[in-house]
Amino acid sequence: MKVLVAIKRVIDYNVKVRVKADNSDVDLTNVKMAVNPFCEIAIEEAVRLKESGQATEVVAVAVGPSQCQEQLRTALALGADRAILVETEGFPQPLSVAKLLKGVYDQEQPGLVIFGKQSIDADNNQTGQMFAALAGLGQGTFASKVEIAGDTVNVTREVDGGLQTVALKAPAVVTTDLRLNEPRYASLPNIMKAKKKPLDTLTPEALGVEVKATIETLRVEPPAERQGGIKVDSVEALVDKLKNEAKVI
Amino acid sequence: MSILLVAEHNDAALNPVTLNVLAAAQAIGGDITVLVAGEGCGAAAEAAAALPGVSKVLCADAAVYGKQLAENVAPLIAEAAAGHSHVLSAHSTNGKNTMPRVAALLDVNMVSDIISVESEDTFKRPFYAGNAIATVKSSDAVKVVTVRHTAFDATPATGGSAAVEALASAHDAGVSSFVNEEIVKLDRPELTAARVVVSGGRGMGSGENFKILEGVADKLNAAMGASRAAVDAGFVPNDMQVGQTGKIVAPELYIAVGISGAIQHLAGMKDSKVIVAINKDEDAPIFQVADYGLVADLFQAVPELEAQI
């Protein structure tokens, strides 16, 4: 079975973003970029499926500008066999990304498509589900466990009340949650090897998809700052403040 | 304007977040129809009919909608969306699972996790783990939106008397089925609805040690939360995770114990009214958002706190 993994280039999760002075967007100049953490988990899951003999090939795909090649090389260094960049100007909105990935899916015919549950820049939590709807596939979102049994994919999902397990007919879509696995680090030899692995580029035109933006960002602002609080020097003082000043207990 | 509100429920009852979503719907304005899809969900539909300002309740009660599998429910919602300008739900795991599928079926984008309604087509939403707030305008024919419940004050649960209309259509995509679930039994308030939340982090050291927090939580009738590090370490179950990628909470009082205050954690709790932090590291970033910080060893401070409240 072939596994397709969708990966997004995002700001490194350790970076605290700043809003531009003109409130047009956040400032990403000279900011460290990385593979979206949930997508790293997606790659790891796919590579483990290959290592355990359940997957035959792992193909990483990204939609975005040419710089996304860096993140695709990372995916290759982590164990993906091939990579595909669907090159666009900037990052399209989720519905267009889902349509482009559907185009790649139709060409590749994988048995499993793994997404991250959420991109940590846009915080949408949409693309995997949209893709699943377009492809007419079952979806195991927020997965903390994936088990393949014949042509059934059993996915344990992290839901508000606890855990839920669903059985999906392959081909199926999985979106990863943090506890699914702990991604490995790329070793130096693997980083070198990744440079020689195939990385193809496609265009939206070749996939027959029109990239459309229907959501316009009018303004970006920093969140309301919290007033700095105080330090208390004892539990007694804390309880007194909570009772008499904040009046919350 | 005509809003289709997808109720959050467990068949037997409405989840209280539905009232916050209703408040967002009222902020948009217009006619409000509530859709209740499930198996044996008559009671939830009756509760929806009593919501104030709701003109109609659509009840899709069928075995295929049991456990509200997104593959089956999304086409139902997309069908029911005909003639509506907006489709709204909570930004819960249910809403996140289903609504993007609905949006794709309607061939529109979606606006996730709104915290304010600026006008019928313009909303504010946090992104970058809450480090920036975007004002976004949707030009889609139908606005598919999930609502951050903590950003809207709940409406009353009663006052209305809408008619309940049964929806007969049963969509079975045939690609997924429910296997089982482990729903954590709560003998304390639900995390996202509690007035007080007591959360523990990696500093708790073990799951066993969370018992000392329970003492405080019991006295304050509080819900219990956790950082991701505490969940990852296996101290507590995943449904307790507060943060960017966990649950969003905004209680009157949030007590963070042995939590450093990573941005991903702050994203889930910094809208709490009063924040207390107990941490032995005086430089821990959590103190930057805490109204009251106590630099102390938690194993000493927490039992003292329990004794004094």
Ligand SMILES: Cc1cc2nc3c(=O)[nH]c(=O)nc-3n(C[C@H](O)[C@H](O)[C@H](O)COP(=O)(O)OP(=O)(O)OC[C@H]3O[C@@H](n4cnc5c(N)ncnc54)[C@H](O)[C@@H]3O)c2cc1C
């Ligand atoms: C993509 C992504 C998403 C994430 N999403 C989330 C999320 O939703 N929620 C979340 O919480 N995290 C999330 N994280 C993880 C986050 O980055 C931090 O790693 C995590 O919040 C740290 O948890 P912690 O504060 O419990 O642990 P630590 O950072 O290890 O802090 C432990 C604290 O306990 C204190 N301490 C230790 N012993 C004692 C003692 N005896 N008495 C008092 N204090 C003590 C220490 O001083 C320290 O400050 C995410 C990370 C990534 C990459």
Ligand SMILES: Nc1ncnc2c1ncn2[C@@H]1O[C@H](COP(=O)(O)O)[C@@H](O)[C@H]1O
């Ligand atoms: N531009 C993109 N290229 C490839 N995958 C993407 C892209 N945008 C989103 N995804 C995938 O969809 C997931 C969820 O993203 P989002 O819906 O933006 O929160 C990510 O973790 C990726 O797996």
